[in-house]
Amino acid sequence: MKAEIISIGDELLIGQVINTNATYLGTRLGEIGIGVDRVTTVGDAKGAILRAFKRAWAEEDVVIVTGGLGPTHDDISKAVVAQFFGKQMKLHAPTLTAIRKRFSKAGYAKMPESNIGQAMIPTGFQVLRNHVGTAPGLLYSEKGKTFVILPGVPHEMQWIMQDSVLKYLRNRYKGKGLEVIRHRTLLTTGIGESSLAELIGDVKDILEPGATLAYLPKSPIVRLRISVRGKSERAVALTMLGVEIRIRCKIAKFIYGVDDETLQSAIVDTLRETQSTISTAESCTGGLLAAHITSVPGASDVFKGAVVSYDNEVKIRELSVSKNILKKHGAVSEEVARLMAEGVRKKLGTTFGLSITGIAGPTGGTRAKPVGTVWIGLAQSGHKPIAKRFRFIGDRSAVRERSTINALDMLRRRIHDL
Amino acid sequence: MKAEIISIGDELLIGQVINTNATYLGTRLGEIGIGVDRVTTVGDAKGAILRAFKRAWAEEDVVIVTGGLGPTHDDISKAVVAQFFGKQMKLHAPTLTAIRKRFSKAGYAKMPESNIGQAMIPTGFQVLRNHVGTAPGLLYSEKGKTFVILPGVPHEMQWIMQDSVLKYLRNRYKGKGLEVIRHRTLLTTGIGESSLAELIGDVKDILEPGATLAYLPKSPIVRLRISVRGKSERAVALTMLGVEIRIRCKIAKFIYGVDDETLQSAIVDTLRETQSTISTAESCTGGLLAAHITSVPGASDVFKGAVVSYDNEVKIRELSVSKNILKKHGAVSEEVARLMAEGVRKKLGTTFGLSITGIAGPTGGTRAKPVGTVWIGLAQSGHKPIAKRFRFIGDRSAVRERSTINALDMLRRRIHDL
Numbered sequence: 001m002k003a004e005i006i007s008i009g010d011e012l013l014i015g016q017v018i019n020t021n022a023t024y025l026g027t028r029l030g031e032i033g034i035g036v037d038r039v040t041t042v043g044d045a046k047g048a049i050l051r052a053f054k055r056a057w058a059e060e061d062v063v064i065v066t067g068g069l070g071p072t073h074d075d076i077s078k079a080v081v082a083q084f085f086g087k088q089m090k091l092h093a094p095t096l097t098a099i100r101k102r103f104s105k106a107g108y109a110k111m112p113e114s115n116i117g118q119a120m121i122p123t124g125f126q127v128l129r130n131h132v133g134t135a136p137g138l139l140y141s142e143k144g145k146t147f148v149i150l151p152g153v154p155h156e157m158q159w160i161m162q163d164s165v166l167k168y169l170r171n172r173y174k175g176k177g178l179e180v181i182r183h184r185t186l187l188t189t190g191i192g193e194s195s196l197a198e199l200i201g202d203v204k205d206i207l208e209p210g211a212t213l214a215y216l217p218k219s220p221i222v223r224l225r226i227s228v229r230g231k232s233e234r235a236v237a238l239t240m241l242g243v244e245i246r247i248r249c250k251i252a253k254f255i256y257g258v259d260d261e262t263l264q265s266a267i268v269d270t271l272r273e274t275q276s277t278i279s280t281a282e283s284c285t286g287g288l289l290a291a292h293i294t295s296v297p298g299a300s301d302v303f304k305g306a307v308v309s310y311d312n313e314v315k316i317r318e319l320s321v322s323k324n325i326l327k328k329h330g331a332v333s334e335e336v337a338r339l340m341a342e343g344v345r346k347k348l349g350t351t352f353g354l355s356i357t358g359i360a361g362p363t364g365g366t367r368a369k370p371v372g373t374v375w376i377g378l379a380q381s382g383h384k385p386i387a388k389r390f391r392f393i394g395d396r397s398a399v400r401e402r403s404t405i406n407a408l409d410m411l412r413r414r415i416h417d418l
Numbered sequence: 419m420k421a422e423i424i425s426i427g428d429e430l431l432i433g434q435v436i437n438t439n440a441t442y443l444g445t446r447l448g449e450i451g452i453g454v455d456r457v458t459t460v461g462d463a464k465g466a467i468l469r470a471f472k473r474a475w476a477e478e479d480v481v482i483v484t485g486g487l488g489p490t491h492d493d494i495s496k497a498v499v500a501q502f503f504g505k506q507m508k509l510h511a512p513t514l515t516a517i518r519k520r521f522s523k524a525g526y527a528k529m530p531e532s533n534i535g536q537a538m539i540p541t542g543f544q545v546l547r548n549h550v551g552t553a554p555g556l557l558y559s560e561k562g563k564t565f566v567i568l569p570g571v572p573h574e575m576q577w578i579m580q581d582s583v584l585k586y587l588r589n590r591y592k593g594k595g596l597e598v599i600r601h602r603t604l605l606t607t608g609i610g611e612s613s614l615a616e617l618i619g620d621v622k623d624i625l626e627p628g629a630t631l632a633y634l635p636k637s638p639i640v641r642l643r644i645s646v647r648g649k650s651e652r653a654v655a656l657t658m659l660g661v662e663i664r665i666r667c668k669i670a671k672f673i674y675g676v677d678d679e680t681l682q683s684a685i686v687d688t689l690r691e692t693q694s695t696i697s698t699a700e701s702c703t704g705g706l707l708a709a710h711i712t713s714v715p716g717a718s719d720v721f722k723g724a725v726v727s728y729d730n731e732v733k734i735r736e737l738s739v740s741k742n743i744l745k746k747h748g749a750v751s752e753e754v755a756r757l758m759a760e761g762v763r764k765k766l767g768t769t770f771g772l773s774i775t776g777i778a779g780p781t782g783g784t785r786a787k788p789v790g791t792v793w794i795g796l797a798q799s800g801h802k803p804i805a806k807r808f809r810f811i812g813d814r815s816a817v818r819e820r821s822t823i824n825a826l827d828m829l830r831r832r833i834h835d836l
Contacts, residue, residue, distance in 0.1 A: 286712025294704025
């Protein structure tokens, strides 16, 4: 049982849009035991699309196509599908009604003419309803194979997958060789990829049949993905557990979470368990640290608020950073980072206060404090505030992101006494 | 002149990692006139990689491969490349020295054994230095075709492209059919894709030979990409200008920027020109709006700071929101949104104050105020603060993102009197 994902759109080839649809489809198909064999991305050109359809339909069991179902002239996928399977196009009345309703509900006096085309369906194709957009999905089945075409707009594609496609595929291929495939990812920080591999040693001593281990570095985080294939949930779970335990024995202190956990979700959980609270004071990250923490559902249990003190006046007035210290050491300094952390902690009455002050660039660097210089401060009630200096490489966005992750890791280490 | 990008890695197929490398490569290759014909993603499996190499090497002029050059057991790309081209592997002494140096510089007593493999090079391949990581890139040329393999870690891949590959390709294919390809994207908001297409009308009246137009919707933004191919920079620029003017004549008021501009960069520019300043007060977005604004280089000219008032106590103490109003109307209300916007504006002494209070979910919704209910407040010195209610569909992250974009658009419309 294997699948190919075909993503259509010039915007993907010229680098204007990142192909997140393939990521979503890979995850969802894997969950129901269908491994993705290949992802092919082609432009809005009939010849390239036809070649991709031909190859995928010959080699794979399931083909999922996204993109090119919109109402405008550059959306040609449906016409190419009809040609490829030798089908006529026919108006599908219920779809047209649904599209008209969508427009009237949105307050339009009438539906734009161009949307009529979205209700034209190749004969023999099943229409997959779309409650969050105008373009329905289409499904065709022949000789045990399945061909699906979906809109390229991510939330529409996801809605149709969830509403109909995943159920269809699960029923259609139940008992026909669907393997159980499970992944589990151990998240580490504070150690590089090669050093981690040395600690873990020979993978043959760690793995079992059906299991593989992959290293996914993204500084300052290295993820270790364990993948297991097998006949039953039970067998796969047992193998997974064995592998995970053998790895944990070797690198326990570097692991901060698993799978989709983030540093911030691990921290929010621990703060909640220990009934502690946190606030942040941010300069160069401008709210990004607070935004990371509040991305965790239920963060309000532990996060009280933040002061983004972009302007030095705000550091003085709102965070009680002394004017003299600012003048003497500069805004990007150990002293100011400590005062910011302690200032916000006291102001909002939290257990911890975390601060970031640095030079994100592209300008503002000096010889003594080049772009990428960042001080991270940590205050804790009953302790003296501390601050640590970092020098990050990369553009403004990379410096801001790394500052945020390292601030979170600094807090994690303090909470766990590492 | 066409190229294929081959991305290698199970993590891409199972949906664990988004393929941003293909996006980067598509952009950079396009800039030097090499159009990407196809992107193929395959897993860390010898058979699949070999098949992808074979097809690409037969059909394309340039093949760029990323991934599988790391030091761990799952990195097999280089061995497969050597096999595909029938080459032996040989130790490349300068590369080994460079890797050793990297480790000693990073404070390691010795280089991990596993990194020696990264200095093994297939004979006949050119070594592409990598100053930001341990794996060098490799380049092979034969019969006018070029095959390049690069590490999968994005900033290493980008560094090598910039340092050597782009220069090599430009020199190698100069005068050999490199076309000029240019894209320009008009960014619109406040109107849907179909309605925009109706206003623009028949594309035949808009375009010229060599030009295409594509619609890229991502609510609440629709991007219009104009692409032009031609023989010279001058001809392409002229065509581009003509097409852009004809489009602007029809939809001027919906356009807020071009290309990589963002709502926030457009706003920062306008605020700077009008010598205005801005501050934000955020509840459910928890700093995301401030983080968006401060992502713009030079935002400090116009952005003073933010108060993230996640806790109601912080709304009362720091933003002067009255306890009674909070009790009577709730934190997610028109009154509180207005008070938050005016509160932060006064506190930080800015021209504008922008506030967001809402229910991002997944919990916290009620019948009267379901998840996705968001009030956005806007205060301006000399004006009465206003607030507008939104109801966003989607998960926590989508609600937070849409709240942020709509807040920015509300500010943009006010600044431009729309």
